[in-house]
Amino acid sequence: xxxxxxxxRKTLESTLIPFGAILVGLLLFGVFCAxxxxxxxxxxxxxxxxxxxxxxxxxxxLIRAAPLxxxxxxxxxPARLGxxxxxxxxxxxxxxxxxxxxxxxxxxxxxxxxxxxxxxxxGMAAGGIWIAFAGALRHYRAVNETISSLLLNYIAIALLNHxxxxxxxxxxxxxxxxxxxxxxxxxxxxIPGTRVHWGLVYGLIACIIAYVLIQxxxxxxxxxxxxxxxxxxxxxxxPVGQLTLIICFLAGSCAGLAGMVEVAAVQGSVNxxxxxxxxxxxxxxxxxARHNPIAAIFMALLVGGILASGGSLQRTHGLPDxxxxxxxxxxxxxxxxxxxxxxxxxxxxxxxxLVAPPSPPPSPGQESVIVS
Amino acid sequence: MRLHLSRRQVIRGxxxxxxxxxxxxxxxxxxxxxxxxxxxxxxPITLGFIYVGPKDDYGYNQAHAEGAAQIESKFSxxxxxxEANVPETTAVAESxxxxxxxxGAQVLFPTxxxxxxxxxxxxxxxxxxVQFFHCGGLYQEGVHPKNVGSYYGYIDEAQYVAGIVAGLTxxxxxxxxxxxxxxxxxxxxxxxYTLGARSxxxxxxxxxxxxxxxxEPIKEAEATNSMVDQGIDVVTCxxxxxxxxxxxxxxxxxxxxxxxxxxxxxxxxxxLTGAEWDWANLYAQIAEDVKAGKTLTEGGIPHLLRGxxxxxxxxxxxxxxAVSSEAKQAADEAKAKLMDGRLVIYKGEIKDNTxxxxxxxxxxxxxxxxxxxxxxxxxxxxxGSVGS
Numbered sequence: 001x002x003x004x005x006x007x008x009r010k011t012l013e014s015t016l017i018p019f020g021a022i023l024v025g026l027l028l029f030g031v032f033c034a035x036x037x038x039x040x041x042x043x044x045x046x047x048x049x050x051x052x053x054x055x056x057x058x059x060x061x062l063i064r065a066a067p068l069x070x071x072x073x074x075x076x077x078p079a080r081l082g083x084x085x086x087x088x089x090x091x092x093x094x095x096x097x098x099x100x101x102x103x104x105x106x107x108x109x110x111x112x113x114x115x116x117x118x119x120x121x122x123g124m125a126a127g128g129i130w131i132a133f134a135g136a137l138r139h140y141r142a143v144n145e146t147i148s149s150l151l152l153n154y155i156a157i158a159l160l161n162h163x164x165x166x167x168x169x170x171x172x173x174x175x176x177x178x179x180x181x182x183x184x185x186x187x188x189x190x191i192p193g194t195r196v197h198w199g200l201v202y203g204l205i206a207c208i209i210a211y212v213l214i215q216x217x218x219x220x221x222x223x224x225x226x227x228x229x230x231x232x233x234x235x236x237x238x239p240v241g242q243l244t245l246i247i248c249f250l251a252g253s254c255a256g257l258a259g260m261v262e263v264a265a266v267q268g269s270v271n272x273x274x275x276x277x278x279x280x281x282x283x284x285x286x287x288x289a290r291h292n293p294i295a296a297i298f299m300a301l302l303v304g305g306i307l308a309s310g311g312s313l314q315r316t317h318g319l320p321d322x323x324x325x326x327x328x329x330x331x332x333x334x335x336x337x338x339x340x341x342x343x344x345x346x347x348x349x350x351x352x353x354l355v356a357p358p359s360p361p362p363s364p365g366q367e368s369v370i371v372s
Numbered sequence: 373m374r375l376h377l378s379r380r381q382v383i384r385g386x387x388x389x390x391x392x393x394x395x396x397x398x399x400x401x402x403x404x405x406x407x408x409x410x411x412x413x414x415x416p417i418t419l420g421f422i423y424v425g426p427k428d429d430y431g432y433n434q435a436h437a438e439g440a441a442q443i444e445s446k447f448s449x450x451x452x453x454x455e456a457n458v459p460e461t462t463a464v465a466e467s468x469x470x471x472x473x474x475x476g477a478q479v480l481f482p483t484x485x486x487x488x489x490x491x492x493x494x495x496x497x498x499x500x501x502v503q504f505f506h507c508g509g510l511y512q513e514g515v516h517p518k519n520v521g522s523y524y525g526y527i528d529e530a531q532y533v534a535g536i537v538a539g540l541t542x543x544x545x546x547x548x549x550x551x552x553x554x555x556x557x558x559x560x561x562x563x564x565y566t567l568g569a570r571s572x573x574x575x576x577x578x579x580x581x582x583x584x585x586x587x588e589p590i591k592e593a594e595a596t597n598s599m600v601d602q603g604i605d606v607v608t609c610x611x612x613x614x615x616x617x618x619x620x621x622x623x624x625x626x627x628x629x630x631x632x633x634x635x636x637x638x639x640x641x642x643x644l645t646g647a648e649w650d651w652a653n654l655y656a657q658i659a660e661d662v663k664a665g666k667t668l669t670e671g672g673i674p675h676l677l678r679g680x681x682x683x684x685x686x687x688x689x690x691x692x693x694a695v696s697s698e699a700k701q702a703a704d705e706a707k708a709k710l711m712d713g714r715l716v717i718y719k720g721e722i723k724d725n726t727x728x729x730x731x732x733x734x735x736x737x738x739x740x741x742x743x744x745x746x747x748x749x750x751x752x753x754x755x756g757s758v759g760s
Contacts, residue, residue, distance in 0.1 A: 273460040321456035
């Protein structure tokens with residue numbers, strides 16, 4: 001009986017606090033708009049209309065959210081293990097590079113579905129190995145994983161620029177160096193009846209799998225234990241090194257898949273447009289979602305919606321182009337700050353009488369133990 | 373309670389409403405048609421402009437935004453729909469779609485080079501009635517949709533003139549060029565600048581540094597500083613926003629020549645002149661053509677629009693305070709010759725900086741020559757290399 005009540009209050013807490021935070025963010029943004037000379041209520045109206053209002057505009061949000069879901073997992077998964085990985089951009093770039101390499105190598109020698117699967121696997125493997133490398137450095141050499149994964153981003157981007165400017169360059173791409181284009185039949189299509197590419201479905205599936213893996217399996221339990229207290233996990237006999245490598249590989253493979261989707265569904269070849277910040281956007285999404293893969297879906301939709309509304313803010317309200325970044329920044333600041341509010345409201349707390357044992361034997365000194 | 377109506381009443385009522393409806397319809401019909409004939413002169417035409425960076429970057433995007441703003445103030449019937457900071461991803465496809473669907477844009481100018489393939493091509497097939505003009509000169513007859521056009525200017529003519537001013541102003545004979553990538557468009561500017569400088573002072577050299585990307589403010593500042601330390605006393609650049617280069621040059625008290633837009637406000641002492649885009653002429657021309665009912669699809673507007681100083685696609689900034697009268701005279705003379713076609717920049721014999729002949733002795737490569745479009749060398753006098 002009692003655990004039900006507690007779960008209900010906890011769920012309410014973890015829903016109301018982020019929503020409240022977003023509302024406060026909107027309020028602050030309204031003040032900003034008023035100062036910038038726009039009517040805040042009209043601005044709210046256009047944000048709603050251009051992000052979620054109509055099916056056509058909601059697709060815009062979905063298109064922008066798709067890569068963020070996959071890239072967010074690259075930060076969210078290792079975070080459960082206590083690692084702060086920010087190498088999303090690098091893993092995404094490596095995934096895109098590997099996918100195009102495989103796609104071009106096979107060409108039209110195999111049926112398109114096979115080529116697409118091969119490209120997906122190649123992208124996942126490349127991204128996975130990239131982040132697993134950061135995990136290995138952490139485990140075997142005690143290199144700070146945040147710094148190493150950040151630096152790996154620069155290496156990946158440099159490698160991308162080198163390859164598309166040199167060995168992989170299509171000589172006909174004169175003024176924007178690119179690889180040779182993928183064969184049109186090997187491109188990923190759109191979900192029937194929409195203009196949203198399949199990356200959205202991959203993102204949703206990956207987030208759900210990640211959630212189940214972390215929350216509902218012994219493997220996930222082991223990872224969370226190691227994330228909670230690494231020494232306790234070692235004493236309990238958990239293979240911490242193995243866990244680190246596997247989780248990092250899975251995390252990187254999600255970002256790698258995002259890179260594959262970007263080249264196989266959008267760009268058609270690999271060039272500098274692969275490196276436009278989906279990785280960094282994913283970090284924000286992961287933190288705002290408190291590293292919960294299901295929450296990451298909704299956060300990705302929120303960010304996608306914010307980005308989708310950027311155009312109408314500029315066009316109908318004459319606000320500067322950086323407004324959308326201000327909006328995004330405000331929402332994230334407030335969401336991150338709201339993290340410190342958990343447990344502060346007595347309403348969401350489990351009632352003490354539910355925890356207290358029914359009939360404690362009256363002896364001095366016992367009370368204080370109960371309270372703790 | 374029931375309502376009792378005789379058949380006669382019902383018929384009368386129906387007749388009355390029909391008549392009322394008909395007259396009202398007729399009335400509005402008349403009003404609409406008459407206002408149509410009145411309004412043809414200032415029926416607004418919505419033009420959509422998309423920029424890859426901010427509109428006030430003192431560079432590539434500002435040049436386009438200034439052109440757009442000028443036609444908006446020139447023609448009362450032009451309505452602008454503008455979006456800045458749009459990356460070359462699905463974001464630009466969504467922006468174009470929204471401009472067409474929500475703002476009713478009939479003509480789009482997605483200005484960044486990377487918007488073309490696949491984004492513009494995809495949207496152009498989806499919206500065949502909308503005209504797409506892309507800056508970069510990539511259109512190929514028969515390959516790309518009919519409602520797509522390309523425009524680009526030979527701004528290297530203006531760079532040649534700026535090179536003359538730089539060459540005659542430099543005391544050390546060493547010029548600096550900070551460039552993003554070794555691609556044909558950029559190489560052509562570096563080469564024309566150097567050829568201009570060496571046409572008046574053959575011993576001049578141009579040190580080139582490639583930063584690797586279009587917006588690398590830190591590397592651009594470092595490159596400028598290291599050039600000053602090497603004794604270079606005039607710098608210019610080909611990056612998206614020349615702001616940092618110009619400001620650093622001014623801070624280090626050397627001269628600079630601008631690119632893309634007018635940067636004299638950033639370097640009031642050292643700004644000599646610059647190669648600027650002048651899109652207002654072209655944009656006004658296109659807007660008037662569209663207004664007159666011409667389209668790309670029907671061939672009323674050519675698919676490839678190109679031009680240099682003569683056609684008003686680009687211009688040379690007003691000379692700064694430090695420019696001598698001798699330099700002004702030499703630059704104006706070259707400008708006049710370029711405009712009437714007496715001067716061809718790529719006229720043999722030209723060697724590259726490894727000693728190989730790239731333009732033969734009696735060869736003349738005019739601006740339209742496709743050989744210039746795939747330039748992959750640096751001319752003699754340029755210090756640096758193309759290989760990455």
